[in-house]
Amino acid sequence: xxxxxxxxxxxxxxxxxxxxxxxxxxxxxxxxxxxxxxxxxxxxxxxxxxxxxxxxxxxxxxxxxxxxxxxxxxxxxxxxxxxxxxxxxxxxxxxxxxxxxxxxxxxxxxxxxxxxxxxxxxxxxxxxxxxxxxxxxxxxxxxxxxxxxxxxxxxxxxxxxxxxxxxxxxxxxxxxxxxxxxxxxxxxxxxxxxxxxxxxxxxxxxxxxxxxxxxxxxxxxxxxxxxxxxxxxxxxxxxxxxxxxxxxxxxxxxxxxxxxxxxxxxxxxxxxxxxxxxxxxxxxxxxxxxxxxxxxxxxxxxxxxxxxxxxxxxxxxxxxxxxxxxxxxxxxxxxxxxxxxxxxxxxxxxxxxxxxxxxxxxxxxxxxxxxxxxxxxxxxxxxxxxxxxxxxxxxxxxxxxxxxxxxxxxxxxxxxxxxxxxxxxxxxxxxxxxxxxx
Numbered sequence: 001x002x003x004x005x006x007x008x009x010x011x012x013x014x015x016x017x018x019x020x021x022x023x024x025x026x027x028x029x030x031x032x033x034x035x036x037x038x039x040x041x042x043x044x045x046x047x048x049x050x051x052x053x054x055x056x057x058x059x060x061x062x063x064x065x066x067x068x069x070x071x072x073x074x075x076x077x078x079x080x081x082x083x084x085x086x087x088x089x090x091x092x093x094x095x096x097x098x099x100x101x102x103x104x105x106x107x108x109x110x111x112x113x114x115x116x117x118x119x120x121x122x123x124x125x126x127x128x129x130x131x132x133x134x135x136x137x138x139x140x141x142x143x144x145x146x147x148x149x150x151x152x153x154x155x156x157x158x159x160x161x162x163x164x165x166x167x168x169x170x171x172x173x174x175x176x177x178x179x180x181x182x183x184x185x186x187x188x189x190x191x192x193x194x195x196x197x198x199x200x201x202x203x204x205x206x207x208x209x210x211x212x213x214x215x216x217x218x219x220x221x222x223x224x225x226x227x228x229x230x231x232x233x234x235x236x237x238x239x240x241x242x243x244x245x246x247x248x249x250x251x252x253x254x255x256x257x258x259x260x261x262x263x264x265x266x267x268x269x270x271x272x273x274x275x276x277x278x279x280x281x282x283x284x285x286x287x288x289x290x291x292x293x294x295x296x297x298x299x300x301x302x303x304x305x306x307x308x309x310x311x312x313x314x315x316x317x318x319x320x321x322x323x324x325x326x327x328x329x330x331x332x333x334x335x336x337x338x339x340x341x342x343x344x345x346x347x348x349x350x351x352x353x354x355x356x357x358x359x360x361x362x363x364x365x366x367x368x369x370x371x372x373x374x375x376x377x378x379x380x381x382x383x384x385x386x387x388x389x390x391x392x393x394x395x396x397x398x399x400x401x402x403x404x405x406x407x408x409x410x411x412x413x414x415x416x417x418x419x420x421x422x423x424x425x426x427x428x429x430x431x432x433x434x435x436x437x438x
Contacts, residue, residue, distance in 0.1 A: 002017075002018055002020075004016060004017065005017075005018045005044060005047055005061060005063065006047065007047065007049055007050060007051055007052060007053075007054050007055055007403075008047055008048050008049060008050050008304055009050040009051060009304065009307075009311050009312050009313055009314060009371075009374075009403060010304060010307075010310075010311030010312070011051070011310070011311035011312065011313055011374045011403055012051075012052055012055070012403060012431070013311060014052070014055050014059060014431060015059065016044065016055055016056060016059050016060070016061045017059060017060050017061070018044060018061055018062075018063030019034045019041070019060065019061065019062055019063060020063040020065070020066045021062070021063075021064075021066060021067065022066045022067075023067075024067060024083065024174055024175065027067075027142055027172065027174055028142060028148070030062070031062065031142060031144055031172060031427075032144070032145075034060060034062060035144050035427045037060075038058045038060040039058060039427075040056065040057060040058045040060075040427055040428060040429045041056050041058060041060050041061060041062050041427065041428060042054070042055070042056035042057075042058075042061050042062065042168055042169075042428055042429065042430050043061070043062045043064050043084075043114060043118070043168040043172050043173070043428075044056075044061035044062060044063050044064065044168075045064050045065060045084070045085060045111065045112030045114050045115035045118075046065055046085075046087055046110055046111060046112050046115065048108055048110055048111045048115060049115065049119065049400050049401075050313070050314045050400065050401045050402075050403070051313065051314075051399075051400075051401060051402045051403030051404075051432065052402075052403050052430065052431035052432045052435065053119070053167050053168075053399050053400055053402065053430055053431075053432040053433075054115075054168075054430070055430060055431040055432070056429065056430060056431070057429040057430060057431055057433075057434045058429070062172060064084055064085040064112065064114055064172075064174075065085045065112065066085060067083035067084055067085035067086075067174060068083055068085045068086040068087070068090060069082070069083045069086065070082050070083075070086070070091075070094055071083065071175060073094070073095075073098075075098045075099075075100070077179075078095075078100045078179060078180035078181065078182060079137065079177060079178070079179055079180070080095065080177070080178055080180060081175060081176070081177045081178075082113055082175065082176060082178070083113075083174065083175050084112060084113055084114030084117075084139075084172075084173045084174050084175060084176060085112050085113075085114060086112060086113050087109065087110055087111065087112055087113075088102060088105055088106075088108075088109045088110070088111055088112075088113070088116065089109035089110060089247075091113065091178075092109065092246065092247075092290075093246050095180055096183070096186050096244050096245070096246050096290075097244050097246065098244075099182055099183055099184070099244060100180035100181065100182060100183065101180060101181055101182075101183045101186070101238065101290075102180065102181075103129050103132075103134075103135040103178075103179065103180060103181045104121065104122060104123050104125065104126075104129055104130070104131060104132045104134075104135060105121075105123045105294055106121040106122065106123055106132075107123070107294070107295060107296075107297065107346070108295055108297070108298055109291070109294070109295050109298055110298060113176050113178070114168075114173045114174075114176070116132045117132065117133060117136055117139065117163065117164055117173055117176060118163070118165070118166060118167055118168045118173065119165065119167065119399075119400035120132055120133045120164050120165035120355055120357040120359075120360045120361065121400070122350070122361070122362050123214075123294070124214035124215060124216045124236070124294070124348065125213050125214050125215075126348070126350045126351050126353070126362055127209050127210070127215065127349055127350065127351030127353075128213055128351065129181075129353070130351065130353030130354070130355060130362075131164075131165075131353075131355040131357070131360055131362060133164035133165065133355050133356050133357045133360065134353065134355060134356065135178055135179045135180075136164065136176055136177070136178055137152065137177040137178065137179055138150055138151060138152035138155070138160075138176070138177045139151055139152075139160075139163070139173050139174075139175060139176040139177065140173065140174045140175040140176075141156070141159060141163060141170065141171040141172065141173055141174075142171055142172040142174055143170070143171040143172075143425045144171075144425055144426075144427035144428075145427075149171070151163060153356065158419075158423060159171070159423060160356065161356050161357060161358050162357075162358050162419065162420050162423040163357075164355065164356050164357030164358075164360070165355065165357030165358060165359040165360045165361070166357070166358065166359060166420055166423075167359070167399060167400075167430060167432065167433065168428065168430065169420065169424045169425065169428050169429070169430065169433060170420070170423050170424060170425055170428075171425045171428070183238045183244075184238070184239065184240050184241065184242070185238065185239040185240070185241055185242030185243060185244060186239075186242065186243065186244050186245050186246070186247075186289070186290050187238075187239040187242040187243070187287050187288065187289060187290065188214070188236040188237065188238060188239060188287070188288045188289075188290055188293045188294075189236060189237050189238075189239045189240075189285070189286075189287055190234055190235065190236040190285065190286045190287065190288050190293065191208075191212075191234070191235050191236075191283050191284070191285050191286075192232065192233070192234050192279060192280060192283070192284050192286060193232070193233055193279070193280060193281070193282060193283040193284065194230070194231065194232045194233070194276055194279040194280065194281055195217075195230060195231060195232070195233055196226075196227065196230050197226060197227060197228060197229050197230055198228060198229025198325065198328060198329050198332065199229075199325075200229075201217055201219075201229055201231060201233065201347060202324075202325055204217075204233045205217075205233075205348075205349045208233070208235050209235075209349055211235075212235035212236060212237055213236065213237045213238065214234075214235060214236040214237065214293075215233075215234070215235045215236075215348060215349070216233075216234055216346060216347075216348045217231050217232065217233045217234070217346070217347045217348060218231050218232045218234075218275070218344065218345065218346065218347075219231040219332070219345040219346070219347045219368070219370075220272040220273075220275075220276055220345070221268075221272070221332065221335050221336065221341035221342070221345040221370055222265070222268055222269055222272055222335075222336050222339065222341065223272070223332075223336060224333070224336045228329060228332050228333060228336065229328065229329065229332050229347075230276060231276070231345075231347065232275070232276065232279045236288070236293055239287065242287075245289075247289060247290060247291035249289070249291050249292070249299055251298075251299055251300070251301050252299060252300050252301065253300065253301040253302055254300060254301070254302045254303055254305040254306055255302075256305065257305040257308065257309055258305070258306070258308050258309075259308060259309055260308045260309075261306070261307045261308040261310070261312070261373035262306045262307075262308070263306060263307060263312075263341075263342060263343070263371075263373055264373075265339040265340070268340075268341060268342075268343065271343050272343075275343075296344065297344060307371070307373050307374070308373065310373065310374040310375070311374045312342075312371050312372060312373050312374055313371070313372055313374060313378065313383075313403050313404065314369060314370070314371045314372075314401040315368075315369070315370060315371075315372060315383065315386060315397070315401070316361075316367065316368070316369035316397065316398040316401040316402075317331070317367065317368055317369075317386070317390045317395050317396065317397050317398070318350055318361065318362055318363055318365050318366065318367040318368075318395055318396060318398075319365050319366060319390060319393040319394065319395030320363060320364065320365040320393065320394050320395065321349075321364055321365045321366065323365075323393040323394060323395075324365050324366035324393075326393075327389055327390070327392075327393035327395065328347070328366055328368060330389050331368060331386060331389050331390070332368075334382070334385050334386055334389065335370070335382075335386070338377070338381070338382045340372050340373065340375075340377075340378065340382060341370050341371070341372060342370045342371035342372070344370070344371070345368070345369070345370035346367075346368070346369045346370070347366065347367070347368050348366070348367055349365070349366050349367075350362040350363060350364060350365055350366065350367050351364060352364035358416040358419055358420050359399070359414050359416060359417065359420060361396070361398045361399065361400070363395075363396070365395070369398075369401070379404065383404055387405075387406075387409060391409060391412075395413075396409075396413030396414065397409070397410075397413070399414075399432060402432070405436060406436070407435065407436040407437065410436040410437075411436070411437075417437065421437060
């Protein structure tokens with residue numbers, strides 16, 4: 001029997017048994033067999049969702065990772081058709097030498113294309129290109145007991161919309177056709193500057209975001225008082241000259257899981273101080289390979305192990321622009337007071353481009369994301385306080401990163417949930433959907 005599968009945060013710790021299928025043609029029979037044996041299941045890609053949205057209520061998942069092939073590509077137009085289990089890294093490996101790049105990418109290249117659609121992922125250029133779903137031209141959808149469907153904006157449109165950000169509940173996405181963007185080089189031209197507080201972040205964002213493809217900020221989540229919200233602001237654009245090299249960085253690895261988290265107030269405070277001071281106080285231009293720019297944590301394989309055997313939870317929220325400044329200040333004060341957080345705390349402005357997906361997470365506003373070691377204090381004190389702030393600001397949490405959101409908060413923040421539930425394949429059920437809806 002293969003090793004059990006987990007979510008990336010290892011919380012809740014609900015081991016999944018994966019049922020793999022090697023060929024697309026075998027998938028209908030494979031789905032029938034798994035549902036017949038276990039009554040319900042859920043598609044599972046490469047395990048990069050953080051909470052319980054990738055965990056089947058039956059603990060029996062359809063492991064899609066073996067379906068990892070490039071089906072066809074038109075390198076004149078940048079339109080590719082791929083199996084859903086292919087990772088973003090594998091797409092880039094074939095696309096970059098041809099002068100094409102992903103239009104939208106999250107913070108890891110190890111997510112699958114199927115997962116990117118099911119979670120409607122976003123990235124550092126949301127203010128320019130919106131979510132991943134905006135660049136999906138069509139996909140194949142397999143629903144238990146039904147003929148295979150092709151979904152597109154003008155074909156099976158309700159299922160197309162429901163499946164983008166639909167958390168794998170509408171059916172099995174088994175292939176997808178995607179529009180890539182042209183590039184002249186795989187390097188990124190950057191401009192970096194550290195800022196002293198949250199007000200400076202918003203000023204930099206207002207000045208620079210509209211002039212650059214990519215924009216993001218690292219935040220010192222422990223800074224207090226006048227330093228609340230200090231961090232490092234980075235903007236970037238695809239270089240106009242250079243090489244079309246695929247990333248070949250040597251990977252490091254965390255070899256084992258320690259009994260307790262290595263992330264604590266002492267280690268976090270020391271790192272944050274060093275990291276902030278290591279960056280320039282004046283805007284400095286540079287050039288970066290695409291991997292460290294987009295995927296800084298991917299260099300460390302199994303980095304999730306540093307949070308110990310209890311795992312961790314990521315808290316990612318977005319609040320509307322009108323309430324962003326006071327809400328973010330209050331959130332960061334609460335996080336600093338708790339003395340918890342992660343080395344990589346990310347703050348960015350989201351744009352106003354609408355996603356075709358029913359349950360897409362971003363809205364026009366500001367998003368904050370960081371990880372917390374799992375603990376009783378987190379569940380009983382920290383998260384309830386953060387949730388109160390986000391709720392009062394009219395914001396919402398990201399289902400792909402969540403393991404604690406209340407059903408009331410989810411239904412309030414995502415009123416289209418009823419339309420998704422009406423289109424859900426009855427044979428597919430996640431622990432997340434069971435928790436927030438059923």
